[in-house]
Amino acid sequence: MDAVFQRCIDPACNGVNDLSDTSFLCPRCGGLMDVAYDWNRLTPPKSLSWFESKWSQRTNPLAFSGVWRFRELFPFAPPEAVMTIGEGQTILQQADVVAPYVDMKPGRLFLQYEGMNPSGSFKDNGMTAAFTHARMVGARRAACASTGNTSASLAVFCSATALMKAVIFIGSGKISYGKLAQALDHGALTVQIAGDFDDAMQRVQEVARKLGIYLVNSLNPFRLEGQKTIMFRVLEALRWEPPDWIVVPGGNLGNVSAFGKAFGELLDLGLLKRVPRLAVINAAGADTFYKLYEEHGLRWNQGKPDVAKSSSYFGKLDASDSRASTIASAIEINRPVSLHKALRALERCNGVVREATDQEILDAKAKVGSGGLGCEPASAASIAGCRKLRQEGVIGADERVVCILTGHQLKDPSATVAYHSADQKTFEEVLGKRGVRRATYANRAVQVPNDLDEIIKAIEVYS
Numbered sequence: 001m002d003a004v005f006q007r008c009i010d011p012a013c014n015g016v017n018d019l020s021d022t023s024f025l026c027p028r029c030g031g032l033m034d035v036a037y038d039w040n041r042l043t044p045p046k047s048l049s050w051f052e053s054k055w056s057q058r059t060n061p062l063a064f065s066g067v068w069r070f071r072e073l074f075p076f077a078p079p080e081a082v083m084t085i086g087e088g089q090t091i092l093q094q095a096d097v098v099a100p101y102v103d104m105k106p107g108r109l110f111l112q113y114e115g116m117n118p119s120g121s122f123k124d125n126g127m128t129a130a131f132t133h134a135r136m137v138g139a140r141r142a143a144c145a146s147t148g149n150t151s152a153s154l155a156v157f158c159s160a161t162a163l164m165k166a167v168i169f170i171g172s173g174k175i176s177y178g179k180l181a182q183a184l185d186h187g188a189l190t191v192q193i194a195g196d197f198d199d200a201m202q203r204v205q206e207v208a209r210k211l212g213i214y215l216v217n218s219l220n221p222f223r224l225e226g227q228k229t230i231m232f233r234v235l236e237a238l239r240w241e242p243p244d245w246i247v248v249p250g251g252n253l254g255n256v257s258a259f260g261k262a263f264g265e266l267l268d269l270g271l272l273k274r275v276p277r278l279a280v281i282n283a284a285g286a287d288t289f290y291k292l293y294e295e296h297g298l299r300w301n302q303g304k305p306d307v308a309k310s311s312s313y314f315g316k317l318d319a320s321d322s323r324a325s326t327i328a329s330a331i332e333i334n335r336p337v338s339l340h341k342a343l344r345a346l347e348r349c350n351g352v353v354r355e356a357t358d359q360e361i362l363d364a365k366a367k368v369g370s371g372g373l374g375c376e377p378a379s380a381a382s383i384a385g386c387r388k389l390r391q392e393g394v395i396g397a398d399e400r401v402v403c404i405l406t407g408h409q410l411k412d413p414s415a416t417v418a419y420h421s422a423d424q425k426t427f428e429e430v431l432g433k434r435g436v437r438r439a440t441y442a443n444r445a446v447q448v449p450n451d452l453d454e455i456i457k458a459i460e461v462y463s
C-alpha cells in the first residue's frame, strides 16, 4: 500500500482504493472514502508554528496559497501537480461590533471570512485540492451539482487554468443570480434540471459515472482535504491556540466533515492537545441533520451509526415528497451527502446541531453587515446559531467562538436588498413567502426629490 491512499470511513470495513481512484466510493460497501495517510512514511511538521516559515515566501505560489502552505498536512500531491489560483487569502475578524448581538464580550467572537476567496466562497479551498487530483489523474472534464458556490468555484478554476471543461448541474430557479452569473460568465456548461439540489446531486453522480467525468462534489474526499485548511488558518490567526467553538452552517455537510478530520489528525499527530467543539447550523427549512442528530439521536457511535434511523427519516421525506425550502439557498439541502462523516466529526469534537429560521438568519446577516463584513444568507446561519447557543447557555459567556462566514454578500443581493427595502411589495415577494415578517435591522434608503434643499434637509435629519 502507498503512503497515501483512499480508505472507507467505516472502521469495520476498511475497504481501500488507490490514490488515483475517482469513484470515491468504497469498493466493498459503497460508503464514503477518506484520503488516508501513513504518517510514519511521510514528514508532517513537528509543530504548527513551523508553518510560519512560509510567511516569508510570498513569491512561491505554494507558500502564498492559504491552502497549499499547509500541504504537509494533506500531502497527496507532488508540488508540480498543484493547481492554485491564489485561494485562501482570508481573514479572521475579531468581531467586537457583532459580539453584543450574540451576547458576547469584546475579544470573544471571531468571524472567519471565506468570502474573500477568488470565487467568493469557501469552496475554493476544496476546489484547488480536487482540481489538483483531477489533474493528477488526467481528467478533461469536471462536474458538480450545486446550490451555486461549488459550481462558481469549479467554473473559475476551469476558466483560470483552461485545463478542464466545467459541467454543472443546478436545480432550475434554485440558485441566486450572483452565482448563476459566475457559472455563465466563466464559461461552464450549465445544465438546469427541473428539480432541486437533491435531484441534481443524484443525477450528476449517474452522469459522471456513465461519461467518466471527474466529480468535484464534496463526496470527493480530496475536496475535503483542501477545506481542512480553513481550520488551519483559524488556528494560525489565533497563534495556534484553539478556540472553544467553531460554528458553521450545514448543507451537504462537507465543511464540518473536513473540520472534524482536520482536528482529529492534529490530535493524532500531537500537534494540538485540545480541539474546539463544533456547532453545525441548519436552516429550519432544510434541517435533516438537526432532526436526525438532535431529535432522533443519530450518532456516529464509533463507526456504527443506526442507519435504520436515517433510512426511515429519508423514507418519510420521500413518501411526503418533502422538499428543502429556505432563503439561504446555499444550504437548501435535505439529503446531505456527507452525513456519516459529519456524525464522525461531531463525535470527535463533542458537537451540537441547531437550526435557524429564515427570519433569524436574515437578522443575523444584517448584524454581520453592520460589523463590516458582507456575507450571504447561508453564512449568517452561523451567527444566528451562535446566538441561540449563547441563549441556551451551551456556549459560555467567556468562551472564544469562531463563526465561519462561508460566502460573500454579493452572491445573493436580492435577499439583502429585499430585507433593507422600504418597498413592502419587494419585501413580500422575496421574503414574505419565507415566513420573514420583520426587518428589525433594516437600513432603508431615503427617498428624496431631486432638489438640493430637500437633499440637504434629509441628510441633516438622518445622519
Ligand code: F0G
Binding pocket: 121, 123, 145, 146, 147, 148, 149, 150, 151, 218, 249, 250, 251, 252, 253, 254, 255, 256, 330, 331, 376, 378, 379, 406, 407
Ligand atoms: N455556506 C455556503 C455559502 C455554501 O455555498 C454551502 C454549500 C454551505 C454553507 C454548506 O456547506 O455543504 O459543506 O455543509 N454549498 C454547496 C454548493 C452545497 O453547491 O455550493 P456544506
